[in-house]
Amino acid sequence: MEDGLLKKLDAMVREKGYPNRSEAIRDLVRKTIVDDEWTDASGEIIGVLVIVFDHHSRELSSRLLKKEHHWVGGILSTLHIHLDHDNCLEVKVIRGKAGEVRDFADEMISMKGIKYGTLVRATAGVAL
Amino acid sequence: MEDGLLKKLDAMVREKGYPNRSEAIRDLVRKTIVDDEWTDASGEIIGVLVIVFDHHSRELSSRLLKKEHHWVGGILSTLHIHLDHDNCLEVKVIRGKAGEVRDFADEMISMKGIKYGTLVRATAGVAL
Amino acid sequence: MEDGLLKKLDAMVREKGYPNRSEAIRDLVRKTIVDDEWTDASGEIIGVLVIVFDHHSRELSSRLLKKEHHWVGGILSTLHIHLDHDNCLEVKVIRGKAGEVRDFADEMISMKGIKYGTLVRATAGVAL
Amino acid sequence: MEDGLLKKLDAMVREKGYPNRSEAIRDLVRKTIVDDEWTDASGEIIGVLVIVFDHHSRELSSRLLKKEHHWVGGILSTLHIHLDHDNCLEVKVIRGKAGEVRDFADEMISMKGIKYGTLVRATAGVAL
Numbered sequence: 001m002e003d004g005l006l007k008k009l010d011a012m013v014r015e016k017g018y019p020n021r022s023e024a025i026r027d028l029v030r031k032t033i034v035d036d037e038w039t040d041a042s043g044e045i046i047g048v049l050v051i052v053f054d055h056h057s058r059e060l061s062s063r064l065l066k067k068e069h070h071w072v073g074g075i076l077s078t079l080h081i082h083l084d085h086d087n088c089l090e091v092k093v094i095r096g097k098a099g100e101v102r103d104f105a106d107e108m109i110s111m112k113g114i115k116y117g118t119l120v121r122a123t124a125g126v127a128l
Numbered sequence: 129m130e131d132g133l134l135k136k137l138d139a140m141v142r143e144k145g146y147p148n149r150s151e152a153i154r155d156l157v158r159k160t161i162v163d164d165e166w167t168d169a170s171g172e173i174i175g176v177l178v179i180v181f182d183h184h185s186r187e188l189s190s191r192l193l194k195k196e197h198h199w200v201g202g203i204l205s206t207l208h209i210h211l212d213h214d215n216c217l218e219v220k221v222i223r224g225k226a227g228e229v230r231d232f233a234d235e236m237i238s239m240k241g242i243k244y245g246t247l248v249r250a251t252a253g254v255a256l
Numbered sequence: 257m258e259d260g261l262l263k264k265l266d267a268m269v270r271e272k273g274y275p276n277r278s279e280a281i282r283d284l285v286r287k288t289i290v291d292d293e294w295t296d297a298s299g300e301i302i303g304v305l306v307i308v309f310d311h312h313s314r315e316l317s318s319r320l321l322k323k324e325h326h327w328v329g330g331i332l333s334t335l336h337i338h339l340d341h342d343n344c345l346e347v348k349v350i351r352g353k354a355g356e357v358r359d360f361a362d363e364m365i366s367m368k369g370i371k372y373g374t375l376v377r378a379t380a381g382v383a384l
Numbered sequence: 385m386e387d388g389l390l391k392k393l394d395a396m397v398r399e400k401g402y403p404n405r406s407e408a409i410r411d412l413v414r415k416t417i418v419d420d421e422w423t424d425a426s427g428e429i430i431g432v433l434v435i436v437f438d439h440h441s442r443e444l445s446s447r448l449l450k451k452e453h454h455w456v457g458g459i460l461s462t463l464h465i466h467l468d469h470d471n472c473l474e475v476k477v478i479r480g481k482a483g484e485v486r487d488f489a490d491e492m493i494s495m496k497g498i499k500y501g502t503l504v505r506a507t508a509g510v511a512l
Contacts, residue, residue: 015490016490016493016494017490017491017494018494019494019496023494023496024494027493027494027501030499030500031500034500046436046467046473048432048434048475048504050432050504050506052430052506052507052509052512053509054509055193055196055197056197061189061190061193062189062190065183065189068183068210069183069184069213071210075210076209076332076333076465077207077208077209077332077333077463077465078207078208078209079205079206079207079208079335079461079463079475079477080205080206080207080208081204081205081206081460081461081477082196082199082203083430083508083509084508084509084510085197086509087508087509087510089430089477089506089509091432091463091475091477093463093465093473093475106399106400106401107401109400109411110400110401110402110403110407110408110411112403112407115414115507115509115512116414116415116418116506116507116509116512117411118504118505118506120432120434120502120504121502122434122436122473122500122502123436123499123500124467124468124471125436125437125438125467125468125470125471125473125499125500126468126471128436128499128500143362144362144365144366145362145363145366146366147366147368151366151368152366155365155366158371158372159372162372174308174339174345176304176306176347176376178304178376178378180302180378180379180381180384181381182381204337204460204461205335205337205460205461207333207335207347207349207463209332209333209349211302211380211381212380212381212382214381215380215381215382217302217349217378217381219304219335219347219349221335221337221345221347234271234272234273235273237272237283238272238273238274238275238279238280238283240275240279243286243379243381243384244286244287244290244378244379244381244384245283246376246377246378248304248306248374248376249374250306250308250345250372250374251308251371251372252339252340252343253308253309253310253339253340253342253343253345253371253372254340254343256308256371256372311449311452311453312453317445317446317449318445318446321439321445324439324466325439325440325469327466331466332465333463333464333465334463334464334465335461335462335463335464336461336462336463336464337460337461337462338452338455338459341453
């Protein structure tokens with residue numbers, strides 16, 4: 001590996017607290033594998049959808065449920081946390097084809113009333 | 129301990145798979161401590177509320193949220209699982225005074241649309 | 257219904273906050289259905305296992321994982337909450353045959369290091 | 385807004401399924417606010433840490449617990465899902481100062497045995 005790159009790698013090892021270079025490199029390779037799983041729209045992946053919304057918005061709650069209803073097999077579990085009197089955070093673990101999970105997440109995040117939403121690429125871990 | 133009682137204890141040890149009598153007795157004592165925490169209506173406890181409902185019932189979802197809203201500090205976390213196209217299971221971990229948690233659970237369980245509900249006595253574990 | 261029983265029913269309606277007698281009776285019938293699901297050891301049920309333990313006990317954590325490993329298909333989701341510096345609460349939603357879920361729960365609860373454990377009878381809701 | 389930018393905005397509205405431009409713009413602004421909360425290392429934020437690991441690795445489980453122990457106040461809840469016989473997915477909702485949450489996540493993700501880990505920027509929603 002060329003010197004400049006090596007320095008950046010070592011900086012990353014230090015900053016993130018990896019025990020050594022190998023562990024850091026292994027992590028980079030794994031991230032690439034997960035990214036590839038997501039690139040193939042028909043690949044089986046695990047997505048984690050994080051949304052923040054005001055739970056006073058009643059209509060939103062109904063609309064969320066309605067959309068989720070079509071995903072009964074895919075949403076493994078939802079964790080719901082009341083952040084304060086107004087705001088809720090929901091984390092949904094979703095299993096499915098990359099393309100479908102992405103579409104579903106886009107639909108959810110773009111809904112009126114959702115303050116913040118993001119889809120995290122995770123993996124079923126089989127290929128790692 | 130008298131003979132009849134000892135036999136019952138040994139049967140319990142065998143049936144539940146305790147490693148020995150002491151562990152089984154320790155468990156019985158701990159259950160009594162938790163029961164006592166719940167008997168004192170102003171004692172701080174942890175309750176786990178389990179409810180099953182049909183998630184097509186939109187109004188129910190709004191009414192649940194409305195009731196929970198007043199418990200923002202008490203509901204530590206909710207786990208939501210879609211059981212099938214119709215049925216949802218929710219597990220709510222609640223921290224608060226025994227009397228208030230019991231009243232809240234009664235209110236939730238008695239709501240129209242809730243198919244099944246039960247409040248589990250748990251504990252913050254401090255006294256065990 | 258005889259007078260004495262009716263009075264008790266009305267007391268229950270008041271105490272638990274049911275909107276009317278029918279809703280209270282419906283709940284009692286549903287509880288019986290769920291109990292029946294659990295009586296049949298080969299019936300498909302949902303169980304919610306609640307355990308409290310001290311998370312300093314390292315060996316316990318390994319032993320829990322080992323036991324859960326054989327239940328990979330059955331444990332739908334676990335919710336873990338750190339109650340304080342020592343105590344953790346875990347809620348496990350389990351799907352399976354009543355007899356097997358009961359055995360699994362007994363095994364978990366009787367383990368050394370578990371301070372408190374209880375298995376809650378829930379249901380997949382299909383028959384309600 | 386200049387024409388080229390407007391076209392890109394409209395493409396985003398179509399692709400993500402936003403009802404209109406305003407909703408899409410509102411989302412972009414909110415993302416910036418959340419990013420700002422995270423830029424200020426002492427700002428109070430919500431982070432969602434997603435990790436995938438092989439749960440046969442016993443030592444890992446102990447090491448995870450040890451690290452989490454110091455974060456008792458910050459980890460609001462953990463959702464644990466057994467993906468298959470080997471792989472587990474854990475989602476941890478963490479509240480704290482941006483810098484501290486980032487350091488904690490880096491420590492967790494860089495641990496030997498963690499196959500995949502990523503920290504999601506979320507928010508307590510107050511400023512949105």
